[in-house]
Amino acid sequence: MPGLTSLLADVRACNLCAGQLPLGPRPVLQAAASARILIAGQAPGRKVHETGIPFNDASGERLRSWLGISREQFYDASKVAIVPMGFCYPGTGKSGDLPPRPECATAWRRALMAQLGNIELTLVIGQYAQAYHLPGAGTSVTDIVSAWRRHWPHTVPLPHPSPRNNLWLRRNPWFEEELLPALRKRVAEVLAG
Incomplete structure (x- = not known):
């Protein structure tokens, strides 16, 4: 099996x-064998495609706020791996971006996960990542995220932090009241070692 540098x-x-x-x-991801947090x-x-920097957009700002970490911590590959289900911008559909291309997970995901042996916390963002990482956990993002304690403390399902999900956040106040404080504490513990 190739090493992580060669695989990346x-x-x-x-x-x-x-x-x-x-x-x-334009595959966009970040990883190091020492990473302790995985963002799936x-x-x-489109903006991330243009810059080549993962979560370099409004979704990333919100995600960093949810985690309670700085840009510097977030982009430190030795601590945080960012491995999406699809590595390239898939294009736009009627109600937002198209789903991730399935070829990425089939071709690369197993080998990449095998190289990330120090992960203590996996954040599973959105329906496609949840279907892969939490099979059988539920049929909707709301069902899966509302049952977050079932996977705690090693895995935390999250909705996508996109501004398109503002209505979901308003309809589910428990997310910000219950899940986010626990998540910020857990992230700080993992990063502190």
């Missing part, structure tokens, strides 16, 4: 689904 180089050179990507391939998200949006 292969992932970043991937063009498996180039023909289906409206802006072409969906797929990069």
